[in-house]
Amino acid sequence: MRRLATLLWLLAVLLAAPATAAKLDEALARLLDDSYGETAIAAGEIATSGDANASAILEALADNRLQFSAAQKLVAITGKEGKLANAATGAVVTAPPADLTPVRQNNRVRGAVQEALGAMTLLSPDPAKRLDAAQSIFKSQDATKLSQVEAALDGEKDPRVSLALEAARAVILLGKADAPQTARLAAVVTLKQRGDQSAIAALRNVPADAPAALRDAANRAVADIEKGLAVWRIGQNVWYGLSLGSVLLLAAIGLAITFGVMGVINMAHGEMVMLGAYTTFVVQEVIRNAAPGLFDYSLAMAIPLAFLVAGAIGMAIERTVIRFLYGRPLDTLLATWGVSLILQQAVRTWFGPTNREVGAPNFMSGAFKIGELVITWNRLWIIVFAGLIFIGLLMALKYTALGLHMRAVTQNRRMASSMGIPTARVDALTFGLGSGIAGLAGVALSQIDNVSPNLGQGYIVDSFLVVVFGGVGNLWGTLVGALSLGLANKLLEPFAGAVLGKIILLIAVIMFIQKRPRGMFALKGRAVET
């Protein structure tokens, strides 16, 4: 799109070449007079000439690199490398004239040059630069720029830029007491269509001495915009909620399967997340030192590694500690808490207690806007990532032998065992899988959270919340639990504040557990204990 616009612009320049060249020559001729007044006028004319060299000439003038020779009627630019070039044609000057002197400037000329350069960016061939220029005028509400804005608006082809220019013009007109009433009312309409926070600010800035009709129109427009913005704000909160929900899902899903299969609450689950994040850190360190060019692939490399590291440590924990505590879920809880303390302290000793810097690859940084909705790429990718893991796990449970065994053990351990399912092996693998997924969660969280030894601690209560709320019957419970808690949290925040919102949520879940002691999606069974 942008390339096409540039092409069109180039075409327009080429077609208009003879005319612009004449205008530029006329302006350059003024410089030969060596008078401040003529130079100032020339600066403005160069800017509006539309010549491709115009901005280079003005920049050279501002930098004191523009020289002229009255004898040869030549204006030349000393290039940044010291070469001399004809300002009008860009051709290299091989034999510098003897009377070459710099174009002199005083403050008036400097002001004119700066203004001309500002107008130049409004006419810059790069639409992004034009957009920036238009927006900075919109913000500064600089009334002196009105004529430039209008001039730029005439030739503008890019719809986004012309929208920004119109807004800029509207803001200026709104504050201009001598502008015609109809134009000012039209400006209100323009701003209302813009419909964002800055439009509200501009509309509130209508001078108190403005006619009552204008002020009324502005006030009504503000009210309308605010109504629209409120809807957007809810949308934004829903987005934040989805984002938080996906993070909760990542953190809790591994916990949910180990809890479902083994009846074991793994208090060291948060530390598996932390290990995943530190794996990402280590991978990035290695890449930074060995092959900086591969940095954008660091996360792709960290994903399998984090899974393996966390999964292996998880299996080791299962084999050395948890295996001996079957049938004693509360003891397991304590033992895994001990493991979590050891892991935390180990990481603290190894990597230090401070936050570690984990960078974002290019495709994950930045944000884009849909209407008034700001969507950051890293959050979007994390949602996608969480979704993929969820689907992958769902598939694994449904179509693999291990998945079948896991479901069987979840439903009835003794019966599964009687049918020849190696429950001990299933336990070990489940624990490894759950921990591995926690490691994956760590890779994702390293992008949005501080990578410190305490990373896991921050998520452990939240992931319990999701698991007991969702129930362990199936993964959908975890999904629904994570998303609804994420959404509820973010939708409560604007009213109650972050902390109070969380407290309300905790109490709500505690009360919910009273109604459904085994969570939302509990496994149905006929045993007494279920």
Next chain:
Amino acid sequence: MIARTFLTDDRRSAIFLGLLAIAAVVVPFCHLVFPPSSLLHIGTSSVALWGKYLSFAILALSLDLIWGYAGILSLGHGAFFALGGYAMGMYLMRQIGSRGVYANPLLPDFMVFLNWKELPWYWWGFDIFPFAALMVVLAPGILAFVFGWFAFRSRVTGVYLSIITQMLTYALWLSFFRNDMGFGGNNGLTDFKDILGFPVQAPATRAALFSITAMTLMLCYIVARYVVASKLGKVLVAIRDAESRTRFLGYRVDAYKTFLFTLSAAMAGIAGALYVPQVGIINPSEFHPAQSIEVVLWVAVGGRGTLVGAALGAILVNFAKTTFTSGILAPYWLFVLGALFVLVTRFLPNGIVGTFFDVAADTRSARRPAHAGSTSASGRLREAESEAPLK
């Protein structure tokens, strides 16, 4: 009469109570009578430190009561401890009067700082000691009663119960951090001056607080021992080992559990109230879930379901913690703590005291005494039951 039953047929209780009684007299005596230069002198910091350990012992005892005898693993017992502590802290705050930094006779410093104009209603009455003392028991007691009433009636058990108790203390932790709550926010309550007219820092007050803590521990132990030795205690053990079976036999399981949970919470509140004047501060960190889990470790180390073991475990672990964290080994304390969690659950499920008495009982005779036998026999029962699906 109760005391006689213990002292005659329960050597463990006799030794425990005897040692506490001696400590309650000897420690203050050594602190006050001998000059600091003397070998027999016990320093101010040691008295406060051991007083703190004893208040932790009361907390551990209260947890052992529900975990060891009813199988309720509370991961939020620190909340009741902290509530009791805050009740006491509020009384001590009111005693500061106009001696605060802002010299406001009506409001505690932090309220002046927050620009509050009058005392919030929930601070009313805390300048009267009996009211505050009542609150020490009532605040955690009522919370535990309401919480337990709902949770036990809905038959929330096992891991689920542990997790919602953790959520409870987490929610309180977040709440007490808020300045708007009116409990001093992040900084909590501190800079205490007087308790019942005696300066908190004075050696005599410290000695007296130590004695009172030791005696309270004795009293709590006697109450706990009485509860578990009674018929009620037998039903509780039955609930711990086979809850559904007990319910089918016609016992109101939820009522038993709620009673015990409330009693235990009140006890934890008293422990908190004794802790605050000796340590000189109460802040939201006491509510932190990690704090509550540590309490569970004390009980596990000492031996759950033994009462004496819980108290002993609290003292041992905290002594080790102080020793470790004050030296060059400080960074390694978490390794030790973590290893303790793992090793005790793995190799010493009955804790130090429980294992010791099991071994002693085994060597003495094949027939085990009722109280020691119950822990290991119950282990087998519990395992059998948890083989049921989805436990």
